[in-house]
Amino acid sequence: MSDITKLTLIETIEALEKKEFSEEELNKAYFERITKLNPKLNAYLEIEKNSCGIPAAIKDVISTKGIKTTAGSKILSNYIPQYNATVIDKLSEQNISIIGKTNCDEFAMGGSGENSAYGPTKNPWDLNKITGGSSSGSAAAVAADLCVFSLGSDTGGSIRQPASLCGVVGLKPTYGRVSRYGLFHMASSFDSIGPITKSVEDAALVLDWISGADGHDSNCFLKASPRRAARGRLAKIGVPKEYFAEGLDPKVKIVIEQAIKKLEELGAEIIEISLPHSQYALAAYYIIVPSEVSSNMGRFDGIRFGSERGDFGPEVQRRIMLGTYALSAGYYDEYYVKAAKVRTLIKQDFEKAFTECDVIVGPVSPTTAWNLGEKIDDPLKMYLSDICTISANLAGIPGLSVPCGFSDGLPVGLQILGKQWDEETILDVGEAYEQATDWKKEKPKI
Amino acid sequence: MNYEPVIGLEVHVELNTKSKMFCRCSADYFGKEPNTHTCPVCLGLPGALPYINKAAIEACMKIGLALNCSINEVSRFERKNYFYPDLAKGYQISQYRWPLCINGYLILDNGQKIRINRVHQEEDTGKLTHRDSETLIDFNRSGVPLVEIVTEPDFRDVQSVRDYAKKLQQLFRYLGVSNADMERGDMRLEANVSVRLVGQEELPNYRVELKNINSFRFMAVAIEYEIKRQIGAIKAGEKLSQETRGWNADKKCTYLQRSKEEANDYRYFPEPDLPEMKVDRLQATVDSIKAKMPELPWEKKERFQKEFKLSISQTAILTESKELADFFEDTVKHGQGHDVNGVQVANHIINKKINIKEVLPTQVIEELRGKKVGIIEDERELEKLAKQAMEENQKSVEDYKSGKVVALQAIIGGVMKLSSGKADTSKLKSILERLLTYA
Structure with missing residues (x-):
């Protein structure tokens, strides 16, 4: 079979059950494709050769026993973890094998993939463009069919945004749905592990596999994710006016509006809603996240493992300094405490909005993938590209990115946000949209 | 200042x-x-x-x-x-x-x-x-x-x-x-x-x-x-x-x-x-x-004083550890019906420096009862023993006379030795004091 690697996870499982090909053939097909394409894309930092299991790619901030895990950082260039993250153990129970560790922004800090110490990942749709980040390699590997699915992590949009810019499905679950045990800490109260897949159905399946309490993550206390009952149910959809404000690329806006129209045609009720505190989200996010970062990075003091702190890249150093400052005596109340209050207001915005609607839709990213190097010297511009995704992390709610078209040949993703613990409805809406459109069939030509 | x-x-x-x-x-x-x-x-x-x-x-x-x-x-x-x-x-x-x-x-x-x-x-x-x-x-x-x-x-x-x-x-x-x-x-x-x-x-x-x-x-x-x-x-x-x-x-x-x-x-x-x-x-x-909160040390201390009529210093010693306090109470319990009271048990445990790891509460009671049964209360017999002890402890007698009251303890100890601990202490004390004053 020539197009084994084009199959979705569910199709792959079915094909294996029908013995259309063997696990060995499956692994070989992917391995050959990686060997051929990875040098162009730089999606993988580490490649494993397996002969069994279903090959998945794992973002390099997730601890894998015996497999080098660098977090895209020079600090951990030779770090081999002695333990598996919970998600890895859960996946191996499902006959999933790790085909490689994917490139990412250093310690998941960045929105373009360019902050990796091992060079940026290239966008499979245009090798001169960024993939988005920080789960750059995980999104590119799925888009280029270099794995069946991948795991990423999302602290401010790091799953949804690269999924959007690479034309694949990305799911950020509710904070606490999936155990973070083994996910290298970036901002502990924001970090979520989630799947990047070739279909919405795949994302639902992987979520089901990896979620549930493990006795290691105190914030992950629900036993398992609810099985999805209703399929293709269409909900009352809220469209926040704040997500269509200044800064949104007009061409992207048109694609998103067409997608919303499609949902309406499918029977959804569309209403305009407001998330009034959205304008403060970025400021609050860039106080609380660096604060947590500054503390989480403290263990990399060069004494027990890892190299000298001078080996941190500029973005990590910037966040350590910002966070250390924000937590300092005399500034804590003015910065951290105030930002935490804004965070509560943003949570309340969503709670209120969800009394009026079941899901919220809008763009994932205000633009399509930009040129490599375009924003690298302007951190603020880079931060602004997270504007549509960070609110979900501040509020801890789930969000899905589903391919919804193209602008100048580059993919655009539709963001579907849901209530806390209600991944079910956003997956239903996403799947209904996916099945009514053909975007899933589009593949990059590389 | x-x-x-x-x-x-x-x-x-x-x-x-x-x-x-x-x-x-x-x-x-x-x-x-x-x-x-x-x-x-x-x-x-x-x-x-x-x-x-x-x-x-x-x-x-x-x-x-x-x-x-x-x-x-x-x-x-x-x-x-x-x-x-x-x-x-x-x-x-x-x-x-x-x-x-x-x-x-x-x-x-x-x-x-x-x-x-x-x-x-x-x-x-x-x-x-x-x-x-x-x-x-x-x-x-x-x-x-x-x-x-x-x-x-x-x-x-x-x-x-x-x-x-x-x-x-x-x-x-x-x-x-x-x-x-x-x-x-x-x-x-x-x-x-x-x-x-x-x-x-x-x-x-x-x-x-x-x-x-x-x-x-x-x-x-x-x-x-x-x-x-x-x-x-x-x-x-x-x-x-x-x-x-x-x-x-x-x-x-x-x-x-x-x-x-x-x-x-x-x-x-x-x-x-x-x-x-x-x-x-x-x-x-x-x-x-x-x-489930156990009785706290200070609560126990207060109760011991009230319940067993012990002195402050006795309760302080007995409640120092929970183990000793429990041992004391166990012993008192065993002593009931044998005409042994809390003060006697307390005195015995404290004075004899009973090692609670080696002795059982019942043994303490037996010791106390044995003492009671064979106790020497006869004043003439006590006087005989006292005189013998004074003979054997000339130095202590001199010390006592020169004002060192504590020397009395050494002579009491001598009597106890002669009587295998069976002398009635309070009677013995007054006999000794009398003998020493007029000796």
């Missing part, structure tokens, strides 16, 4: 829970091969997360409730950030703004009420060993649960500080939450010392933190030294400031460890890896701890 000290005490106690504070490693690290009680969590490996040990929280609440604290409506863990090689994560998980237990007190023997500001939960660090030019790290202790008990600056003399610390040690052992062994580092003391003019209402505008104190005795001498040093400095016109000082046991003096300028900014903030703890969710635990 007269000065008085103002002292507050911070006591750290290591809990004897089975596992560590935030992981499943054994907390029993003492004397174990280095780095054998470790896991990703207590080594601070990337991605590892803390998971709260419920038994430790319960022990902390037990201590708090015993010290008359209330359980804080909302409490949470926070991160205390600083760099030190024995600190695996680069921060210690502790409590600062939201401690578990607050606003308690403890009444000292002299009746003084010492206010307890807080009883909070935290974790221990690893241990450094310096050997020649190298430093070794052992993470077996990393993450062992610690409880910190902080008083208000209510102490005005060293004796009270000592009494307080001893009372806490006794409490930890009664509650069974810690061995509270100072030498092993189970219990650590830090004193905040400053001085002010007698009559001054407000607290001094500085305080000196005394660290590295590993015994009650050193604590007392260190504080005494520090009070003298500070009064001397003030009288010499010096301005005292916030600093941390250590105790040098060899030179018997305190020395500067860290000045105010060098103090760490710990950048405390809520530990995002752990959820907050709410009292309504803990209520069932609080109720069950209260219901």
Whole structure:
């Protein structure tokens, strides 16, 4: 079979059950494709050769026993973890094998993939463009069919945004749905592990596999994710006016509006809603996240493992300094405490909005993938590209990115946000949209 | 002008829970091969997360409730950030703004009420060993649960500080939450010392933190030294400031460890890896701890005085450890029906220095009964024995005559020896006093 690697996870499982090909053939097909394409894309930092299991790619901030895990950082260039993250153990129970560790922004800090110490990942749709980040390699590997699915992590949009810019499905679950045990800490109260897949159905399946309490993550206390009952149910959809404000690329806006129209045609009720505190989200996010970062990075003091702190890249150093400052005596109340209050207001915005609607839709990213190097010297511009995704992390709610078209040949993703613990409805809406459109069939030509 | 000290005490106690504070490693690290009680969590490996040990929280609440604290409506863990090689994560998980237990007190023997500001939960660090030019790290202790008990600056003399610390040690052992062994580092003391003019209402505008104190005795001498040093400095016109000082046991003096300028900014903030703890969710635990709370040492002391008509010094000895107190009560119970009362049991246990590990309560009763049966009460016989003992203890007789009243004990001892302990002590005493006066 020539197009084994084009199959979705569910199709792959079915094909294996029908013995259309063997696990060995499956692994070989992917391995050959990686060997051929990875040098162009730089999606993988580490490649494993397996002969069994279903090959998945794992973002390099997730601890894998015996497999080098660098977090895209020079600090951990030779770090081999002695333990598996919970998600890895859960996946191996499902006959999933790790085909490689994917490139990412250093310690998941960045929105373009360019902050990796091992060079940026290239966008499979245009090798001169960024993939988005920080789960750059995980999104590119799925888009280029270099794995069946991948795991990423999302602290401010790091799953949804690269999924959007690479034309694949990305799911950020509710904070606490999936155990973070083994996910290298970036901002502990924001970090979520989630799947990047070739279909919405795949994302639902992987979520089901990896979620549930493990006795290691105190914030992950629900036993398992609810099985999805209703399929293709269409909900009352809220469209926040704040997500269509200044800064949104007009061409992207048109694609998103067409997608919303499609949902309406499918029977959804569309209403305009407001998330009034959205304008403060970025400021609050860039106080609380660096604060947590500054503390989480403290263990990399060069004494027990890892190299000298001078080996941190500029973005990590910037966040350590910002966070250390924000937590300092005399500034804590003015910065951290105030930002935490804004965070509560943003949570309340969503709670209120969800009394009026079941899901919220809008763009994932205000633009399509930009040129490599375009924003690298302007951190603020880079931060602004997270504007549509960070609110979900501040509020801890789930969000899905589903391919919804193209602008100048580059993919655009539709963001579907849901209530806390209600991944079910956003997956239903996403799947209904996916099945009514053909975007899933589009593949990059590389 | 007269000065008085103002002292507050911070006591750290290591809990004897089975596992560590935030992981499943054994907390029993003492004397174990280095780095054998470790896991990703207590080594601070990337991605590892803390998971709260419920038994430790319960022990902390037990201590708090015993010290008359209330359980804080909302409490949470926070991160205390600083760099030190024995600190695996680069921060210690502790409590600062939201401690578990607050606003308690403890009444000292002299009746003084010492206010307890807080009883909070935290974790221990690893241990450094310096050997020649190298430093070794052992993470077996990393993450062992610690409880910190902080008083208000209510102490005005060293004796009270000592009494307080001893009372806490006794409490930890009664509650069974810690061995509270100072030498092993189970219990650590830090004193905040400053001085002010007698009559001054407000607290001094500085305080000196005394660290590295590993015994009650050193604590007392260190504080005494520090009070003298500070009064001397003030009288010499010096301005005292916030600093941390250590105790040098060899030179018997305190020395500067860290000045105010060098103090760490710990950048405390809520530990995002752990959820907050709410009292309504803990209520069932609080109720069950209260219901199961053992009789506290000071309660036992009071009851012994009332119930058995013991003296203050007798009850103090008998309630020193829970084991001895239980032994005493068991013995009294066995004595009922044998015409042996609490005072007799207390006298016997204290005077004979009964080793409760080797003797059973029933044996004590037998001894006491045997004594009663064969007791020599006949005055003539006693006088005979007394005279013989005086013959054999000429020196003591001389001493007694020259005014050393204690010498009487030696002669009583002689009689006891001659009578195999069967002489009636009170009768013997008056006979001896008479004989010695007219001898």
